[in-house]
Amino acid sequence: MxxxxxxxxxxxxxxxxxxxxxxxxxxxxxxxxxxxxxxxxxxxxxxxxxxxxxxxxxxxxxxxxxxxxxxxxxxxxxxxxxxxxxxxSNEVPRMALFVSKMPHCLFDILARYTAGEWDVEIPMIISNHETLRPVAERFDIDFHYFPINKENKAEQEAAELKLLKENNIDFVVLARYMQILSEDFVKNYPNKVINIHHSFLPAFAGAKPYHAAHERGVKIIGATSHYVTSELDAGPIIEQDVTRCSHVDTIQKLIRKGRDLEKIVLSQAVYKHLQRKVLVYRNRTVVFN
Amino acid sequence: MxxxxxxxxxxxxxxxxxxxxxxxxxxxxxxxxxxxxxxxxxxxxxxxxxxxxxxxxxxxxxxxxxxxxxxxxxxxxxxxxxxxxxxxSNEVPRMALFVSKMPHCLFDILARYTAGEWDVEIPMIISNHETLRPVAERFDIDFHYFPINKENKAEQEAAELKLLKENNIDFVVLARYMQILSEDFVKNYPNKVINIHHSFLPAFAGAKPYHAAHERGVKIIGATSHYVTSELDAGPIIEQDVTRCSHVDTIQKLIRKGRDLEKIVLSQAVYKHLQRKVLVYRNRTVVFN
Amino acid sequence: MxxxxxxxxxxxxxxxxxxxxxxxxxxxxxxxxxxxxxxxxxxxxxxxxxxxxxxxxxxxxxxxxxxxxxxxxxxxxxxxxxxxxxxxSNEVPRMALFVSKMPHCLFDILARYTAGEWDVEIPMIISNHETLRPVAERFDIDFHYFPINKENKAEQEAAELKLLKENNIDFVVLARYMQILSEDFVKNYPNKVINIHHSFLPAFAGAKPYHAAHERGVKIIGATSHYVTSELDAGPIIEQDVTRCSHVDTIQKLIRKGRDLEKIVLSQAVYKHLQRKVLVYRNRTVVFN
Amino acid sequence: MxxxxxxxxxxxxxxxxxxxxxxxxxxxxxxxxxxxxxxxxxxxxxxxxxxxxxxxxxxxxxxxxxxxxxxxxxxxxxxxxxxxxxxxSNEVPRMALFVSKMPHCLFDILARYTAGEWDVEIPMIISNHETLRPVAERFDIDFHYFPINKENKAEQEAAELKLLKENNIDFVVLARYMQILSEDFVKNYPNKVINIHHSFLPAFAGAKPYHAAHERGVKIIGATSHYVTSELDAGPIIEQDVTRCSHVDTIQKLIRKGRDLEKIVLSQAVYKHLQRKVLVYRNRTVVFN
Known part of the structure; x- marks a missing residue:
């Protein structure tokens, strides 16, 4: 620290x-x-x-x-x-990172971790793709590959949970993890799985929010970090932020602008969680200053 | 001017x-x-x-x-x-204001009009309630009362349209007008009816968006000005803006904060329209600087 | 209310x-x-x-x-x-408005007052110009004209103070009042004179901040509401806000954009003051939510 | 890419x-x-x-x-x-990074570089401290240590310039480099040295801007990226951004909040520069969309 x-x-x-x-x-x-x-x-x-x-x-x-x-x-x-x-304060929380292919949130979190911005341990990164293994290696963090498909999902999640328990993981951060966790998985970590969704929820829940935002012609895009519940993109919101866009922004540009939003919003939510400043009641949060 | x-x-x-x-x-x-x-x-x-x-x-x-x-x-x-x-530039556009009971957008527009901020004529205010007649009188603008219910809606809208045509109205601004205009009415003014919706569309379309935003526990609220089309709250977006909120904000506080957003966003959209800087294509706008 | x-x-x-x-x-x-x-x-x-x-x-x-x-x-x-x-809460504070020639802040405050947004009495408007008398009349508020020049300033301020005292004025709002109040005047209302400065203080204190902002080529402009102290534009800040600008914005456009900022920031500061949510200590404010 | x-x-x-x-x-x-x-x-x-x-x-x-x-x-x-x-577009610009002890901007830039967000080569990092050598090593980039004091400054800058020229460096990014470059150095890279200043310029130019912001009691803090000229913190502004703060924010908290602003603002400015979208005229920029 x-x-x-x-x-x-x-x-x-x-x-x-x-x-x-x-x-x-x-x-x-x-x-x-x-x-x-x-x-x-x-x-x-x-x-x-x-x-x-x-x-x-x-x-x-x-x-x-x-x-x-x-x-x-x-x-x-x-x-x-x-x-x-x-x-x-002397109990340092242990966090597992779930990622898929996009590295921006992962880099942002590992940079803060390495720089000592946060009082946390990150013993492992779990992914459904091999893509980001080199990033994990760059930061000397164990990388566990759990490919997931319809057939093996229950089994793989069970293996992941086992690994989390063995490593005394306190909470999970989905840093653009592009797989929906099963209700069973989430039940193991109630209000302890933090996700980043790349839209200003509840607008554009679900897949491809930047495409949907472009199609709708909004003048502002956003990102939302929330605790994961059994209902997709509907858990208690911890942090949101937005940025302006306009007719000149193609979908590719929205995606690029959105990356900066996503990483900052997710990291701010994780920081609030680490500081024990978030309370949840009836699917809403109280986030103290 | x-x-x-x-x-x-x-x-x-x-x-x-x-x-x-x-x-x-x-x-x-x-x-x-x-x-x-x-x-x-x-x-x-x-x-x-x-x-x-x-x-x-x-x-x-x-x-x-x-x-x-x-x-x-x-x-x-x-x-x-x-x-x-x-x-x-020497043709000054003529605008009709539709209002119901809330005065904040009306005041904001009339203040700009009176102060000469905008190059526009506002020959009339139309309302489905008598509530804001005193505001119209304060600014010396004709106030027309058209009470609307299910039975008389078609007839009253026809009368409104007649009045608009007789007065060579170029475009209509719904300044928190709490009545849905019929598709027939809107067809008379394609991309010429500007509405303000009190949420960050497409989130919380429809009635009581502040209640819905509070229920969802969002950390940011917004307002959206758009051209009215036949589909409710789904027309081309001209301008949006947002402001932060938190767990301390009751619905009443959201409504209060939202008033300032609504009036500024609506007036900015009207100003862009007046400057002829808005183009519509496939339900999206190009808004030039 | x-x-x-x-x-x-x-x-x-x-x-x-x-x-x-x-x-x-x-x-x-x-x-x-x-x-x-x-x-x-x-x-x-x-x-x-x-x-x-x-x-x-x-x-x-x-x-x-x-x-x-x-x-x-x-x-x-x-x-x-x-x-x-x-x-x-049953003691309604009494406020005097000081204005010069620009009407936007005045209109915004009077609209809120008339609409019952604020729990306040506004028995009078004081000005060093006749320009805004028609606005005062439109809202049925007494308008007092005190032309000020170097020779008569002390005398006119004394007359203003006498009028304020006779009318039990609790606090003063300078709604783009383009005259510097003397130290003597301010001493009569410590932390009770609220000003709006049309820049993001401490940047561009003093005259013509939009010209200075344009010259410096900033990408964001702001407005600042603060309590007036003996030092120009240096009193405790109550509220600030900003908006983006760019190379396309001429000084005239900055002035236009700034008007919306100024009126909202000033009104938010006045509202916080009315709610008794502002404390001052060592030239800084604590502004409760 | x-x-x-x-x-x-x-x-x-x-x-x-x-x-x-x-x-x-x-x-x-x-x-x-x-x-x-x-x-x-x-x-x-x-x-x-x-x-x-x-x-x-x-x-x-x-x-x-x-x-x-x-x-x-x-x-x-x-x-x-x-x-x-x-x-x-097939000529990839070559950039040198200057850093001191703070890693957040460095990490942000190297993450983008490694992830392929930017079309750039970063052959070297130059620093007046050894502190960030491990970060450079983590990303496999050459790290050159040039300790600077009053006596050796001219000599060390000459050595740095030689190194830059030998490596065909097109432009320099000061990622929280806490040393003022001499006028002579800057002349070698006119409008090609990009700095991040941790305040909303022109407010709080010079040293310790967060301390000054806290002392002044501002309600918003900012960061500014600009081209370096011979006058300290006075070069053409490329990008600025701000975030809200309040009486609860200590200097330490402002510094923490500011880090996120600084890294995003600097990276956005570098990205605009890389895209060849920045023009400078009379100490102001035109930044195309």
Whole structure:
């Protein structure tokens, strides 16, 4: 990592809103000498849901790290019907990259990884084509080739899952992986498979979005990064961005412009995920700043 | 108008592409002493269509204004199978505004009109509600009330069309007019009815796009101005713009943010139309700079 | 106003950061049965400053509205060295508009005012030119003409201030007012005079920014709304926005494009100010969502 | 390259505007059977300068490639006082990269190069630090280390220039090279040294722009790619882009956000340069679409 970091704990919470939750949580941390270095909260007043992300330094915190979850749940989480998760800054998440033939997102992620922009481990790249093996080799990352067709899909996905589990992979990033993952596969990583779709969803879901955008004559194209769910291109959106286009842009030019969008949007989504700043509720995300 | 203007002619052309069209047209103008003050062209190499907009000063032009069309067609337009139109800067287009209850687009257009930003006449506002009559009165513009229901729709549209024809209306702007115009009505003004849709089309066509955008959890909302065709929200797009949103934005906030987008996008589309910079071909636009 | 509103109080706070401030404030409200409907806070960890905006319903709140300030200060504000302000949603702020010759920002603000977008009173427009009197009349707002030259400036500003005070004006909006207010004038309304500058500050401060932008050949132009301080175009920035330009844009076109930016940026800044979402500290703003 | 390409010639022209230039050039190409595949032109009516970029297929063109320049100059260029340049698509430009310690722009460029996004040769990377040698090695590109201090600067630049000349380098890209090139060096590559500055110029020229942006409290940050001239950060701007920021962004966060802007803006500028779509006149650029 580029910057020195202290050991911290991060708590992500969502629960039915009621008076005093924020005060209760901050008091719990303050009383136990947890120095809060980040706090953000949001109340969806329509759905009556309270969301919170709080991060505090473990140095001087009165409760040992491995007991925080238990104490928090007993004293606060359970009584307030909280859906909560705790993360520790010294646990580096492990990510698997799925790719097919296009290298731009892969290069962007590996460049950040190599440059130390992200606090992550990338032990492996999985692909349904051999095309990008040289890129993996350039960055000294294991490359696993799983060719997929209708007949072998279930079997290959099972093999992939086995490999992911053996390597303690926490989450998966589809960096322009041109294969639809089965519902079974996705169930193993709920809200832990991040995809980049090359359109401004929900416009142009499915195949060939740049062709469709050109045909429709839009004046702006976009890219969308989202968690994968069982429904194609319909999972919770993490990040989107757009760029202008015009009548002079052929489909080839849209594809070229889109590459820059795709790689930046995907990497921003992955970064938010790595920072534990994304909460999912009812197919929508809360993405803290 | 804010700026002094010379008398000019504007030629809009599209035709099958072949060598020498650009040279032929510019030679025609040069030889007849037309001082070109704007020229833009585009070739769609996939569809093999040539598009051009050229504007020149009429002062010193050898052909009288009322003969230019005839000469051009005989010498160039017909031989090259051109689809062309000529406009003159001293002919101020006449526009009718259709509104319902929301005033923001109406105010924006009338402010520009009153301030002299646009070279246009707005002799009338037509509405299916009485709500905005006071705004029309504030700007001294005739307000015509045509309440519409299933039974009287055909009859009322006929009356509206009669009024438009009697007043030599060139084009119609739907400034958040919350009624679908019939196919018959639209046929009277092909590529001459400009609508603003409050989403980034083709996402969220139809009713209540902000509700749909909120439900989908998008991170960017948009607005789209397009020519009205027989298919709802599917006509050629003239202009689009977007703005960021997040989990903190309720539907009410999206609606508020969207108002600013809608009024600017609609006015920019109208301005391009007024400048004769929009060409339509196969449900797509060429919008010159 | 477009939406029905409950009676609320709004507290804006900044103070030296220390543990427990957030818990202390939210407890104070919770214990006294204040239903919080908005809470946002920010800690500048470098400067060690805590910022907060909290809004709660007055219905059922145990402390009478006119005593809240006193209680809060005694129990929390003073002990924690807070710089705090309280506002009530039923107190509608009173705004004076200063204009010169350009109408676009004026129209945009009056349209919002008339349409009920904003919860504000605009009892007067002040100008150093007669040009926009007809616009004021169109919207039935008093128009006061104060021609200004070197000789009479101090005297005229004194008369303006007298008029503002007599009319209980809370804040001033300079809607393309082309006169520099004296330091003395500004002192009367600290962080209460909002200006729109037609560039992306700090680029192109001072006169003729579009000319300067054209000369420099920038590819993006902007507009900046800020609180006025004694130093020209150097006050705390509330809002900025930009739009693309290119070599085809003449100075006249930049001015035209810029008008839309200016009016939207100014109105967004005024709206944030009206919502009591802007805090100023050391010439920078905290603008809550 | 990703797409198959035909052999083409590209002509870039600027000259005093007068009637008939466009017709003259297109006639010349048409008569000699040059199939035009791209034509864009611009007239700066204030400065009375005509700009043009035209690209045509060499197949069937009546004039041999090595004679086109001579014929064009004799028949058209000289008579019309043109400043013109001709390029051929089969001549791949050779680029040298200058870097210091930050890898993000370097990675982005090398990824595009390796992926075949650009039609360019990159025979060498030059640096004043050893830091990025491993990146160069990862991509198998020669890395030359030229440490620079006040005493050896002239000497080292001379050595760099010698190396560039020996390797037939056409243009230089400063990918966050943190050394000011001397005027003498720049003279060797007029409008052929492309820099990325990490601010929205002309705001925050010089050192530490993110610190300055934070101090000023701007709501938007930017990046600017420009040709290097003798005056620091004042050369002709090729491309700029911006992104929003707010009070929550520390300097560190601005630097992180800025990295993505910098790499994309620089690469877009390099791409435009590679496509021969940038013309410079009086310290401003014309950048064709």
């Amino acid at each position: 580029l910057n020195e970091k202290k050991d911290t704990a991060i708590l992500l919470i969502h629960c039915p809103d009621k008076q005093g939750i924020l005060a209760t949580v901050t008091e719990f941390l303050n009383k136990n000498k947890g120095n809060i270095i980040y706090l953000d909260q949001h109340v969806d007043r329509q759905e009556k849901i309270f969301y919170m992300r709080v991060e505090w330094e473990l140095e001087n915190f009165a409760i040992p790290a491995d007991k925080i979850g238990e104490y928090f749940d007993t004293l606060i989480g359970s009584p307030l019907q909280m859906n909560w998760k705790i993360y520790f | 804010l700026n002094e203007k010379k008398d000019t002619a504007i030629l809009l052309i599209h035709c099958p592409d072949k060598q020498g069209i650009l040279a032929t047209v510019t030679e025609f103008l040069n030889k007849n002493k037309g001082n070109i003050i704007y020229l833009d062209q585009h070739v769609d190499r996939q569809e093999k269509i040539f598009y051009m907009r050229v504007e020149w000063e009429l002062e010193n032009f050898a052909i009288p204004a009322d003969k230019i069309g005839e000469y051009f067609d005989t010498l160039i337009g017909s031989p090259l199978q051109m689809n062309w139109k000529i406009y003159f | 477009l939406n029905e509103k409950k009676d609320t109080a709004i507290l804006l706070i900044h103070c030296p950061d220390k543990q427990g401030i957030l818990a202390t404030v939210t407890e104070f409200l919770n214990k006294n049965k204040g239903n919080i409907i908005y809470l946002d806070q920010h800690v500048d960890r470098q400067e060690k400053i805590f910022y907060m905006r909290v809004e709660w319903e007055l219905e059922n709140f145990a402390i009478p509205a006119d005593k809240i300030g006193e209680y809060f200060d005694t129990l929390i504000g003073s002990p924690l060295q807070m710089n705090w302000k309280i506002y009530f | 990703l797409n198959e390409k035909k052999d083409t010639a590209i002509l870039l022209i600027h000259c005093p505007d007068k009637q008939g230039i466009l017709a003259t050039v297109t006639e010349f190409l048409n008569k000699n059977k040059g199939n035009i595949i791209y034509l864009d032109q611009h007239v700066d009516r204030q400065e009375k300068i005509f700009y043009m970029r035209v690209e045509w297929e060499l197949e069937n063109f009546a004039i041999p490639a090595d004679k086109i320049g001579e014929y064009f100059d004799t028949l058209i260029g000289s008579p019309l006082q043109m400043n013109w340049k001709i390029y051929f």
